[in-house]
Each structure stands twice: as structure tokens, then as C-alpha cells.
Amino acid sequence: MIDLRDNWRLVLLALFIFASVFALFAPGVGGGAPDAGANASAVEQGGGGPTNLQYGLELSGGTRMRAPVNGVTAEGVQIPQGTQADAVQRQVAGNLSAADLGDVNVRFTNTSTTVEAFSENVTADELGAALDAAGYEYETVRPGVTDQTRTDIVRILKDKISRAGLSGGQVQQVSTANGGDFVVIEMPNVNQSEVETLVTERGQVQVVATFPSDNQSANGTEYRRVPLLTQGDFRSVGTAQDTRGTGPHVPLTLNDEAAQEYTRAMNEYGFTSSEGIYACRRTADNPGYCLQTVVDGDVVYSADMSDGLAESLRNAAARGDSVNNFFMTTTNMSQARELQIHLQAGALPASLNMDEGTAYYLAPSLAEEFKLYSLITGLIAAVAVTVVVFLRYGDPKVAAPMLVTALSEVLILLGFAAAIRLPMDLSHIAGFIAVIGTGVDDLIIIADEVMSEGEVNSSRVFQSRFRKAFWVIGAAAATTIIAMSPLAVLSLGDLQGFAIITILGVLVGVLITRPAYGDILRSLLTDK
Amino acid sequence: MVAFEVPEVDYTQYTNRQLAAIPLALLAVALLVLAGWYVATGAPVQLGTEFTGGTELRVQTSTPAAEIPDQFDAEASVTAVRTSADTYIVTFPPEAEDVGQQARNNLAPVAGQSASDVVQSNQETSASFGSEAQRTALLGLGIAFVGMSLLVFVLFRTFVPSLAIVISAFSDIVIPLALMNLLGIPLSLGTVAALLMLIGYSVDSDILLNNHILRRGGSFYESTHRAMRTGVTMTVTSLSAMAVMAFVAFLFQIELLTSIGIILVLGLATDLMNTYMLNLSLLRWYKFEGVAR
Numbered sequence: 001m002i003d004l005r006d007n008w009r010l011v012l013l014a015l016f017i018f019a020s021v022f023a024l025f026a027p028g029v030g031g032g033a034p035d036a037g038a039n040a041s042a043v044e045q046g047g048g049g050p051t052n053l054q055y056g057l058e059l060s061g062g063t064r065m066r067a068p069v070n071g072v073t074a075e076g077v078q079i080p081q082g083t084q085a086d087a088v089q090r091q092v093a094g095n096l097s098a099a100d101l102g103d104v105n106v107r108f109t110n111t112s113t114t115v116e117a118f119s120e121n122v123t124a125d126e127l128g129a130a131l132d133a134a135g136y137e138y139e140t141v142r143p144g145v146t147d148q149t150r151t152d153i154v155r156i157l158k159d160k161i162s163r164a165g166l167s168g169g170q171v172q173q174v175s176t177a178n179g180g181d182f183v184v185i186e187m188p189n190v191n192q193s194e195v196e197t198l199v200t201e202r203g204q205v206q207v208v209a210t211f212p213s214d215n216q217s218a219n220g221t222e223y224r225r226v227p228l229l230t231q232g233d234f235r236s237v238g239t240a241q242d243t244r245g246t247g248p249h250v251p252l253t254l255n256d257e258a259a260q261e262y263t264r265a266m267n268e269y270g271f272t273s274s275e276g277i278y279a280c281r282r283t284a285d286n287p288g289y290c291l292q293t294v295v296d297g298d299v300v301y302s303a304d305m306s307d308g309l310a311e312s313l314r315n316a317a318a319r320g321d322s323v324n325n326f327f328m329t330t331t332n333m334s335q336a337r338e339l340q341i342h343l344q345a346g347a348l349p350a351s352l353n354m355d356e357g358t359a360y361y362l363a364p365s366l367a368e369e370f371k372l373y374s375l376i377t378g379l380i381a382a383v384a385v386t387v388v389v390f391l392r393y394g395d396p397k398v399a400a401p402m403l404v405t406a407l408s409e410v411l412i413l414l415g416f417a418a419a420i421r422l423p424m425d426l427s428h429i430a431g432f433i434a435v436i437g438t439g440v441d442d443l444i445i446i447a448d449e450v451m452s453e454g455e456v457n458s459s460r461v462f463q464s465r466f467r468k469a470f471w472v473i474g475a476a477a478a479t480t481i482i483a484m485s486p487l488a489v490l491s492l493g494d495l496q497g498f499a500i501i502t503i504l505g506v507l508v509g510v511l512i513t514r515p516a517y518g519d520i521l522r523s524l525l526t527d528k
Numbered sequence: 529m530v531a532f533e534v535p536e537v538d539y540t541q542y543t544n545r546q547l548a549a550i551p552l553a554l555l556a557v558a559l560l561v562l563a564g565w566y567v568a569t570g571a572p573v574q575l576g577t578e579f580t581g582g583t584e585l586r587v588q589t590s591t592p593a594a595e596i597p598d599q600f601d602a603e604a605s606v607t608a609v610r611t612s613a614d615t616y617i618v619t620f621p622p623e624a625e626d627v628g629q630q631a632r633n634n635l636a637p638v639a640g641q642s643a644s645d646v647v648q649s650n651q652e653t654s655a656s657f658g659s660e661a662q663r664t665a666l667l668g669l670g671i672a673f674v675g676m677s678l679l680v681f682v683l684f685r686t687f688v689p690s691l692a693i694v695i696s697a698f699s700d701i702v703i704p705l706a707l708m709n710l711l712g713i714p715l716s717l718g719t720v721a722a723l724l725m726l727i728g729y730s731v732d733s734d735i736l737l738n739n740h741i742l743r744r745g746g747s748f749y750e751s752t753h754r755a756m757r758t759g760v761t762m763t764v765t766s767l768s769a770m771a772v773m774a775f776v777a778f779l780f781q782i783e784l785l786t787s788i789g790i791i792l793v794l795g796l797a798t799d800l801m802n803t804y805m806l807n808l809s810l811l812r813w814y815k816f817e818g819v820a821r
Contacts, residue, residue, distance in 0.1 A: 358653045377780065383772075430718070440765055440766075449758070472736050480728035483672040485672075485675070502728075
């Protein structure tokens with residue numbers, strides 16, 4: 001008869017196995033749940049397989065990018081009481097040749113003031129010189145941006161990705177042991193170049209009016225370029241569409257202030273006069289009257305003033321009213337869609353520096369292959385262990401429970417991975433194989449120790465030998481945990497998952513499965 | 529019915545010097561290889577793209593292998609993937625830019641696929657990121673090794689036996705590193721993981737041996753034999769699992785698992801030698817001469 005109190009370790013093991021099977025296969029647990037769409041933490045939302053396991057990029061395919069943010073920061077800047085942030089911004093930007101107003105950001109916090117310059121061409125020394133020239137003292141200048149800026153970037157990127165309809169995308173901040181800060185973007189099933197334009201460009205959108213200026217010089221017409229509208233000027237952003245006449249565009253509603261300014265400017269600059277209507281010639285030396293859509297400084301499209309719009313602008317101005325509808329035009333639909341995302345999510349404060357980052361892309365078809373092949377590889381490794389153990393002991397009573405225990409260790413870990421929705425990658429699989437390896441090693445120690453020095457005929461003899469064996473196992477487990485722990489903490493990409501699984505595996509082994517193996521072995525050996 | 533039994537070695541035939549000579553000589557040769565490598569290339573080991581920076585593309589194309597490098601602006605080296613037809617791994621130095629786009633534009637897709645299917649995977653690492661990863665990996669290995677050493681000293685609280693374990697573990701890492709250079713396996717994140725795994729695996733058998741000899745009754749040679757029976761079984765089990773894994777992963781071209789497997793096979797074989805020759809000779813000296821003094 002089975003005494004529950006004597007075999008509590010076995011009961012515990014059974015409970016853990018049951019819980020793991022539940023976490024792995026029960027619908028509605030882990031990532032397999034239909035409502036898991038709300039969870040953006042995993043790359044793939046389960047679904048695809050018979051289990052609740054989540055798969056990372058290496059086993060599901062997709063794109064991962066990891067890059068620092070372009071920019072330099074001055075900390076502890078002394079700004080006299082009463083000076084406004086935008087005044088500082090203008091002064092500093094004026095002193096930096098490679099940055100314009102939008103590239104400089106001043107942050108007041110409770111304790112100190114920081115000034116950041118986000119252009120990729122500004123060095124820390126140049127920012128320091130610009131502050132000196134403006135007469136502000138500062139404590140340090142360094143490459144990189146503030147934590148708050150990175151948080152903003154992560155938030156905007158998440159927004160952009162979800163608006164682009166890329167479900168399951170993930171954006172996070174990562175710091176390395178050497179003080180580097182990175183933004184990591186992971187997107188399943190997306191081609192690399194698609195993502196790169198969306199996330200590495202800042203997405204600053206402007207509408208610029210170009211028109212002939214009033215003062216004509218001797219060598220022809222001079223042109224003025226006036227920025228009319230930027231991201232903050234819109235009350236609402238419509239859906240990108242392609243209509244006859246207008247072409248691909250994003251319909252927008254201007255806020256009151258912007259609408260007034262726009263109506264006034266169009267009339268004043270001559271866009272509504274007979275000269276300005278349908279007068280965008282799109283040539284470099286004589287462009288005519290154009291409304292340009294500008295993204296990150298590049299002209300995406302130059303639009304004409306239509307006669308219908310000109311008329312309503314004239315009428316509105318005469319009534320003292322304003323026109324608040326605006327179409328931002330582009331060359332093609334994909335540009336229009338990108339523009340819509342930029343307008344809705346807002347511009348990134350700074351771009352990502354892909355020259356100092358990493359990018360990884362894996363085709364989903366190849367990832368499927370990896371998933372299957374690594375499963376086969378793991379199984380074959382387990383079979384190899386089985387063969388050797390049987391050859392060595394020749395006694396199925398010792399060897400069979402050994403394998404059952406080692407495999408239950410892996411099952412518990414898989415259940416755990418499914419329960420916490422850990423996205424599985426190749427490195428985790430390597431970790432599982434390592435766990436089988438150390439697990440079986442320890443079981444061999446237990447078996448040899450218990451069966452040494454003759455027959456085991458009483459529970460007491462068994463207990464004392466088992467305890468001796470456990471000292472070695474505990475010591476070996478402690479060394480493995482110590483060896484792996486730096487990798488579990490340091491951000492070394494692939495290796496983190498491997499280290500975490502190995503450490504967990506060792507813990508599960510020492511605390512749950514190996515004591516249970518002892519119980520099994522005892523009942524098999526002492527019952528004779 | 530026992531199909532294989534760990535043989536009993538008659539250690540009395542050999543002096544400590546003889547036993548220690550072979551592992552120490554091999555360790556010296558391995559260190560020489562690493563030093564020579566450092567002098568010749570500037571790094572003690574061959575570094576993979578994850579540490580030097582660069583781009584690695586996996587492409588499937590009907591363009592013949594010999595013509596692939598000409599399709600890119602940057603210098604490219606091409607290796608064929610054995611398990612799938614018309615598939616190649618193409619690696620580029622860190623300066624290369626937009627090679628993924630160039631591959632899609634210039635390489636001919638295989639029948640029935642479009643240009644966008646040419647690139648199956650693309651792994652880009654910038655040079656600065658690579659050197660950062662290098663430092664982090666080195667730091668990780670260093671902390672792991674020092675942590676392990678400290679723990680061993682705490683566990684045994686005697687100098688010579690603890691030192692024996694630490695030296696064996698050190699040699700278990702250094703000899704495979706030198707062999708990697710000779711076999712042309714570059715150091716990647718996967719192989720760093722394997723080296724860390726080696727610390728865990730190799731210390732197991734050393735702890736077992738020390739424990740049996742120092743903390744148990746019975747004569748020195750009896751204890752040694754008991755420890756060997758268990759320890760060799762352990763190592764051989766892991767070794768065969770890893771050998772099979774390396775072979776299967778090699779057939780499937782799963783690079784990470786292949787390199788982990790190979791390094792562990794090399795390391796575990798080294799560990800057999802170090803544990804039962806180097807560690808054992810130090811322990812025997814300690815037990816018969818060191819303690820008496």
C-alpha cells in the first residue's frame with residue numbers, strides 16, 4: 001500500500017506534472033486564449049500549434065531590431081530663473097549647424113535640467129560648445145538620450161506598430177552591463193525593410209508652401225518656402241484613401257488656430273489668385289505655387305491649388321471665416337498609409353541609429369523548419385541518453401524511472417514556459433537539452449550511491465545513502481547556477497533565455513524531480 | 529546483464545608526475561595556440577559575426593555559388609547549405625550596407641518563387657555592437673568562472689583539492705577553445721553558452737571525485753574507483769547525447785545547436801582526462817604527502 005506521507009515527494013512531482021500539462025494543453029490558459037490579442041508581450045500569440053507554448057522569432061520568423069537612439073545629452077545645465085525652455089531651445093539650435101529647432105529638447109526636472117540634441121550628426125562636444133556659446137553652464141555632456149526620451153520613443157513606436165496593423169509586435173528598452181541603452185523592436189512575420197522605414201525614420205510631417213516672393217531680383221524669380229502645418233495642427237486624421245482627382249491622400253481636419261493661419265496664408269501668398277491656381281510646375285528652378293508634403297525633410301509630393309479650394313478659401317477670408325479641411329497628398333497609397341501612421345502616432349523625438357545596432361530577419365517558412373528540426377534533435381538526444389543508461393545499468397528498474405524523471409523535468413519546464421508565456425527560441429531548446437544532461441547526471445549519482453555497498457534492505461539505509469548523494473548533487477547544482485547567473489542578468493540576447501531555462505531546470509531538478517526519483521528507487525529496491 | 533562497465537584503472541603503476549604530465553602538457557599547448565592566435569590575428573580566438581560585426585544572409589537562389597559574390601557591392605564569402613538545394617549562407621564584413629536589398633534585387637529566385645523570397649534570414653550586427661557583446665560575453669565568462677571557483681573553495685575548505693577542481697575546470701575551457709581555433713569554429717553566442725555549460729558539467733565529476741576521496745571512508749583507490757564508476761558514466765552519457773545532438777543539428781543546419789554540441793563533446797572528453805589524471809594526481813599528492821606535512 002502506498003503511504004502518502006512517505007511518498008510526499010512523489011505526490012509533489014505528480015502535482016507539478018499535472019499543472020504543467022494543464023498549462024501546456026488546456027485551452028484558455030497561456031497564450032492560446034482567444035482574448036490574448038490584448039497581450040503584446042509575446043511575439044506569436046500561440047494559436048498556431050497544439051500547445052500553449054509561445055515561440056520567439058527564431059522559431060516563428062519575423063524581424064528583430066536592436067539599436068541605440070541617435071542623440072547627445074547635456075546634464076545639469078544651469079538655466080537662469082525665468083528663462084523659457086523654447087528660448088534656450090532656439091539659442092542652442094542656432095549654435096548647432098547640424099540641428100534645427102525640432103532637434104533640440106530642454107527638460108526641466110525637479111533636480112536638474114537636461115538639454116538633448118537628437119540629430120545624428122551632432123557630437124557631444126558640439127553640444128557642449130553650443131551651450132558654452134549660449135552662456136549656459138553644464139555638468140556633463142554624453143552621447144545618448146534621457147530615459148524619458150526613450151520611454152517616449154517606445155510608446156510612440158508601439159503606437160506606430162499597432163496602427164500599421166502588425167499584431168504581436170513588441171517594443172522595449174534594454175540596458176546592457178556596459179551602460180549602453182537600446183530600443184528593441186520585435187515583429188513577427190514582417191519583412192525587414194518594411195519595418196526599418198517605419199521605425200528608424202522620425203516621421204516628422206510638415207506641409208510647406210513654396211511660392212514666388214514679392215521682391216524680384218535681377219536674375220529671375222526668388223522663391224519663399226514657408227512651413228504651414230505640422231503634426232500638432234490637426235484636430236483629426238482620416239484614413240488614407242485614393243480618390244479620382246485628388247489621388248492618394250490623407251484627409252485632415254485642422255484645429256481653429258491652424259485653419260485661420262492656413263486661410264490667411266493661402267490668400268496672402270497668392271495661392272488663391274489666378275496666378276496661383278494649378279500653378280505647381282514641380283521644376284527645381286521655377287517651381288511655381290506648390291503645397292509640399294514633407295516627411296523628415298524630404299519632399300514626398302508637391303500639390304497644386306485647385307480652383308474649387310481657392311474659391312472657398314477666398315470666400316472664407318471675405319466672411320472672416322476659415323477653411324479647416326485639408327488633404328495631404330502623396331505619390332502612392334503606401335506612402336499615404338505611412339503618412340497616416342506618422343500623423344496619428346506623432347513624430348519620434350529621435351531616430352534609431354541602425355549603424356550601431358543589430359537586425360535579424362528570419363523567413364517564417366525557415367522558422368517552421370527550425371521548430372520541427374530542433375524538436376527532432378532534442379528527442380534524438382534524449383534517445384541517446386536512454387541507450388547509454390540502459391547499456392550501463394542493464395536494469396530497467398533503475399534506468400526506466402531515470403528517464404521518466406528526466407523527461408518530467410522537461411515537461412515541468414515546458415509547462416512553466418507556457419504559463420508565463422515565455423517566447424521559446426533556439427537558445428531555450430539548447431537549455432532544455434542541457435537540463436536533460438545535468439538531470440540524468442544527478443540521477444546516475446543517486447542510483448550509484450544508493451546501490452553501492454551491497455543490498456538496500458531498509459528504508460533507513462536508503463535514506464542515509466540518499467542524503468550522501470544529495471550533497472554532491474546540491475554542490476553541483478549550486479556551481480551550475482552560479483555559472484549561469486551572470487548570463488541570466490546580462491543582456492546578451494540569445495544567451496539570456498538559455499541561462500534562465502538552465503537555472504530553472506536545475507532548481508526544478510534539485511527541489512522536485514530528484515527527490516521524487518529517490519522515492520521511486522526506494523520503493524523499487526526495498527520492496528523485494 | 530551489464531553491457532558496459534567502467535574499467536578499473538590501476539593507478540599505482542603511475543607516479544603523480546606521470547599522471548599530471550599529459551594534461552598539463554596539453555594545457556600548455558592549448559595556451560600556446562591561443563597566444564599564437566592572439567599574436568597573429570589580434571584576438572585569442574576566431575570571432576564570429578556576432579562579435580566582430582557584419583551581416584550574415586541565408587539566401588535561396590538559382591544563381592550559381594561562384595557568381596554570388598559578384599552580385600554585391602561588398603566583399604562576400606559564400607558557403608552552401610547541405611540540407612537544402614540552392615541555399616547559401618553569405619557573410620559580409622561590418623561595413624557592408626543594404627546587402628539584403630541587393631540580394632533581393634540581384635540574385636535570381638528559384639523556380640516558383642518571387643524576388644522577396646530570396647532572403648530567408650538576415651542577421652546584421654554593427655561593429656560597435658559586436659565589440660560590446662564581446663566585452664559582455666567575456667565579463668559573463670569571467671564572473672561565472674570566479675563564482676564557481678569561490679563556491680568550490682567554500683564547499684571543500686581545503687586549498688589543494690579546491691585548486692585541483694579550479695585548474696581542471698580552467699583546462700576544460702581552454703583546451704576546447706584552442707581546438708575551436710584549429711577546427712575553424714568561430715566563437716559565437718552559442719559557443720559561449722557551451723563554454724558556460726562546460727563549467728557546470730565538468731565541475732560535477734570533479735566534485736564527485738573530491739567528495740568520494742575526502743569525505744568518505746575506504747582506501748584511496750577504492751574511493752577513486754567508486755567515484756570513477758559514477759563519474760565516467762555521467763560524462764559518457766552527456767558526451768553521447770551531445771555527440772548525437774551535434775550530428776543531427778549539423779544535418780539540419782541548426783548552427784547554434786551544432787556548435788554547442790561540438791564544444792561540449794570536446795570539453796567533456798577533455799574533462800575525462802583532466803578529472804582522472806590531473807585532478808586525481810593532485811588529490812593523491814594531497815592525501816599521501818600534502819596532509820602528512
